[in-house]
Amino acid sequence: MSERPVTELAALPHLRARVRRFLAEEQARAPYRPAIDAWLTSASAEFSRALGSQGWIGMTWPKEYGGGECSAFERLAVVEELLTAGAPVAAHWFAERQIGPGILKNGTERQKRAFIPEIVAGRLFFAVGMSEPGSGSDLASVRTRAERVPGGWRINGAKVWSSGAHRAHYMLTLCRSAVSEDRHAGLSQFLVPLDAPGVQVRPIRSLDGEAEFCEVVFDDVLVDDDALLGAEGDGWKQVTGELALERNGAERYVSLYLETMMAARLARPTRRDHAYLGETAAAMWSVRALSLRTLAEENRPQARRELDAALVKDVGTVFEQRQVERARRLLAGRVPGEEDRALLRSAVEHAPSITLRGGTTEVLRTIIWSGLDTGGGRA
Ligand SMILES: Cc1cc2nc3c(=O)[nH]c(=O)nc-3n(C[C@H](O)[C@H](O)[C@H](O)COP(=O)(O)OP(=O)(O)OC[C@H]3O[C@@H](n4cnc5c(N)ncnc54)[C@H](O)[C@@H]3O)c2cc1C
Structure with a gap:
């Protein structure tokens, strides 16, 4: 097992500088407003294509399919710069973070050749179809059905809270393909085109007035055999692997753009600010170190990766929630423009x-507790 130093990121100043130059050029060419939670809320297909043309989508993926075969640390440096700038990355985010890796791990050669180069180019966008009405935390209870029909599958059911589905081309959809006593068996994943006959994508408006997630209804949707990702019945194993990627990224400690705002607005911190800023720095660096550990140890067993990802997401999201309160207190009365407010x-x-x-x-x-308790997650 190769242990790489956490400080390795500091050795990537040139790459970080290139990303910052690119962002400045994009701002000049097609101005965007920095966003809170940019990976969920701020999408620009044009920006994703521009990023793709720099080789910054699918950076770690095999060259054979258009990837860059870079290290996970190089990818992380790019991702941290993009999130810190509040850049409009949401269009390609899920495709790059978890769907592409899922296709590379579980897909057929035909699927890899069809999907991966398009994702890398920033032209193909995906939504994640896990949650359903009544099946969120209890994901194994999904009721969307996939039935075998000659030449393919017929899908019926509904997904909910599907982020960005209104701008995605495909949804990786978790379906029940067989009835089984074991709720984790009989689940399969399908690559479903969202423009297929019988698919309805209905945006849901949230408290802030935005409509960033959707309900997606499948009514007798026919997909061919090639839409099945991985082996039939392997859906649970695949989904938990994808969730580990979802939970363990930089978006768990640097997604809110608030640190960038604080740095800009508190160039001369008062004595009172120091405690808040110190608390921010301590918490953020701890979460980051935890997240980097998984990147550093490439051969970490899957169970351990899933446990680590749960730890990062738990500690990271609690940090981010507190960060909102810290920023509110610190910046109250000190943010000059309406944009910052x-x-x-x-x-x-x-x-x-x-x-x-x-x-x-x-x-x-x-x-976390059952992983530690059963030993499944022990290194
Ligand atoms: C902004 C946003 C974006 C999202 N994007 C997507 C997406 O793109 N794709 C997708 O598939 N889903 C998405 N989701 C859905 C998200 O994964 C679910 O909201 C989440 O898993 C919780 O499920 P639920 O909403 O059904 O709540 P429930 O599962 O009904 O939970 C309600 C409450 O009960 C608690 N609870 C439930 N079970 C237990 C238990 N066993 N022990 C203790 N407490 C429990 C929960 O912690 C929660 O507080 C998104 C959600 C949000 C808020």
Whole structure:
């Protein structure tokens, strides 16, 4: 097992500088407003294509399919710079973070050749189809059905809270493909085109007035055999692997753009500010170190990766929620423009959802405790 130093990131100043130059050029070419939670809320297909043309989507993936075969640390440096800038990365986010890796791990050669180069180019966007009405935390209870028909599958059911489904081309959809006593068996994943006959994508408006997630209804949707990702019945194993990628990224400690705002607005911190800033720095660096550990140890067993991801998401999202409160206190009366005030408001409105999406804190803590308890997660 190769242990790489956490400080390795500090050795990537040139790459970080390139990303910052690119962001400045994009701002000049097609101005965007920095966003809170940019990976969920701020999408620009044009920005994703521009990022793809730099080779910054699928950076770690095999060259054979258009990837860059870079290290996970190089990818992380790019991702941290993009999130810190509040850049409009939401269009390609899920495709890059978890769907592409899922296709590379479980897909057929045909699927890899069809999907991966398009994702890398920033042209193909995905939604994650796990949650359903009544099946969120209890994901194994999904009721969306996939039935075998000649030449393919017929899908019926509904997904909910599907982020970005209104701009995605495909949804990786978790379905029940066989009835089984064991709830974790009989689940399969399908790559479903969202423009297929019988699919309805209905945006849901949230508290802040935005409609960033959707309900997606499947009514006798026919997909061919090639839409099945991985082996039939392997859906649970695949989904938990994807959730580990979802829970363990930089978006768990640097997604809110608030640190960037604090750095800009508190160039001369008062004595009172120091305690808040010190608390921010300590918490953020601890979560980051935890997240980097998984990257550093490439051969970590899957069970251990899942446990680590649950730890990062639990500690990271609690940090981010507190960060909103810290920023509100620190920046109150000190943010000069309406734009900054709107960002702070947006952070406050988003705060409750931070510990829900990707698995709630209560559920993560159950995973953490049972993982430690059963030894499945021990290194
Ligand atoms: C902003 C946002 C974006 C999202 N994007 C997506 C997406 O793109 N794709 C997708 O599939 N889903 C998405 N989700 C859904 C998200 O994964 C679910 O909201 C989450 O898993 C919780 O499920 P639920 O909403 O059904 O709540 P429930 O499962 O009904 O939970 C309600 C409450 O009960 C608690 N609870 C439930 N079970 C237990 C237990 N066993 N022990 C202790 N407490 C428990 C929970 O912690 C929670 O507080 C998104 C959610 C949000 C908020």
